[in-house]
Amino acid sequence: MKNLFRKYYTDLFLGKRLFIAIGVCVTLFLFSFFMPFLGDLPYILFGILMVLVLLDIFLLYRNDRGVFLRRDVPERLSNGDDNELKIYLENFYPFQISVGIIDEIPFQFQKRDLWFTANLSSREQKIITYTLRPTKRGEYHFGLTRLYVQSPLALISRRFNIGADKIVPVYPSFLKLRQYELMAVSNRLTDIGIKKMRRIGHSMEFDQVKNYVAGDDYRTVNWKATARKGDLMVNSFTDEKAQHIYCIIDKSRAMKMPFEGLSLLDYAINASLILSSVALVKQDKAGLITIAEKTGSLVPADRRPTQLNKIMEVLYKEKTRYLETDMEALYISVRAVLKQRSLVVFFTNFESMSALERQLPFLKRIAKFHLLLVVFFENTTLKSLSEEPAQDIEGIYIKTIAEKFAFEKKLMVKELTKHGILSLLTPPQKLTVNVVNRYLAIKAKQQI
Known part of the structure; x- marks a missing residue:
């Protein structure tokens, strides 16, 4: 019972649309004291709202794995560079959903507004890409990825806590x-x-004798090889x-x-x-x-x-x-x-x-x-x-x-x-x- 309560309560969040609807119902209840002709309309609307809320809960919680999410983090990050990270999403619900994502990135980045949104049709896949630029070497701790899912009703949100803590080292660039x-x-x-x-002069490291091409230094002409082959040959040097x-x-x-x-x-x-x-x-x-x-x-x-x-x-x-x-x-x-x-x-x-x-x-x-x-x-x-x-x-x-x-x-x-x-x-x-x-x-x- 406790686990069931935790499943339906701790990961359930009320949406803006629900607060607006509740506000409308409260306003109608207040007006009904002064406008008797409203009659049972506030009760009917409030009842419809409760039915829609229960329906929204049923739609979101009917599937334990309604959304697949994976965060792809490199095995190590490059210090002072823009490192690319990816979040892979797939919708398993039979209807379109709206998602909001909070990625718990390491505290060293001091970012509190890393929020991504996306809309996914049924069975649709999406990849969200973003970059992080570390400025210190050492170990960086990545936390969970928190996913907030809304149905087309958008009255409530269901939260998915996905992934596990991961330590990623930051190496020189x-x-x-x-x-x-x-x-x-x-x-x-x-x-x-x-x-x-x-290059000033020549290196002492001899490489090979090769055919002369335009631009080669005349001072490197190998006259003995030229006489033997009949073509102009030059000595090639390397660093x-x-x-x-x-x-x-x-x-x-x-x-x-x-x-x-x-x-x-x-x-x-x-x-x-x-x-x-x-x-x-x-x-x-x-x-x-x-x-x-x-x-x-x-x-x-x-x-x-x-x-x-x-x-x-x-x-x-x-x-x-x-x-x-x-x-x-x-x-x-x-x-x-x-x-x-x-x-x-x-x-x-x-x-x-x-x-x-x-x-x-x-x-x-x-x-x-x-x-x-x-x-x-x-x-x-x-x-x-x-x-x-x-x-x-x-x-x-x-x-x-x-x-x-x-x-x-x-x-x-x-x-x-x-x-x-x-x-x-x-x-x-x-x-x-x-x-x-x-x-x-x-x-x-x-x-x-």
Whole structure:
């Protein structure tokens, strides 16, 4: 009896149309005191309404499985990207229904208005598609999907609680990773802003002797092969392979600053994952080091098929720390792990010249043994403030301070260049494209 009561009561909700009808009946009852000619009309209408309510309950509860619903969630979500989710619906009732859907998505999204509606004829199927954009890595808990069904009478709604709690991990941006991988393989990186770099000179990696085609460099003509075959033949060269590319990610408090929902650490993680992927496609070896007040995770450089998954699993767990970076620990780790000259891409952030000066002695030591590229971030808010015209004295002060900080960033680039250290000052949203461009330029110039 208790279960029967729960079945018919806890999942039964009154509709707007029922409240309107009850309001009409109450109004007629009130008017009947002053208008005797209404007679039994209010009672008749109220009786008809009760019969319709019972009929509506019968129609909705006659079938225990009147509607089929399935929510399709990916096994993992991509951080900072629009992830597509689908809700599959099918109507098993012998009449048309109206449905409302509340999907209990993780609290991290802070969405309280995720409500979908649809109308389905008998045996009709529909797919509702929507996107979610996570901005933090970690585990996300999906709850039930709550379905509210109305018959054509629309006096009441029946609720179906479908599904079960599901935990979905959010990994670094693997959706963009696949995009870059495909374009790197097909040499279509220019489609997303990656520049084609003009090669200076030739790589030492000989590939083959081939027939001359228009555009080949005359300096590569192989005269002996030309004499033997009678056609103009040229030597073909490829990029040097198996070079070591290490991404070093700073996890200190300097990387906690947010930008468009993501922290600077998350931008660095997404960029390093994509850079590692492009390096592996180019047949280089990719590695990873994380650093804060002590050395964190370490993935030695390799180019095995499983290397990218190793790097992704490590990056999935990384979080910002609240202490300053121990550059001495970083230098010791670099000297211990990197046994040959490598390209070291150091993702960090400097907000003042004094912050750079504290780290500069260790950066110079690393640059003695490796090709060091320091990547740090442009403060886009300060840049926009410095470009806006000042309206009053307070605006002049704000504009002056913003220009001072923006100028300091440019001074940092000059200071690093003075000591033979490569640098990249970039807005967070353009980090990935600019880093990959710089890597390809370094490969083209054979600087490693």
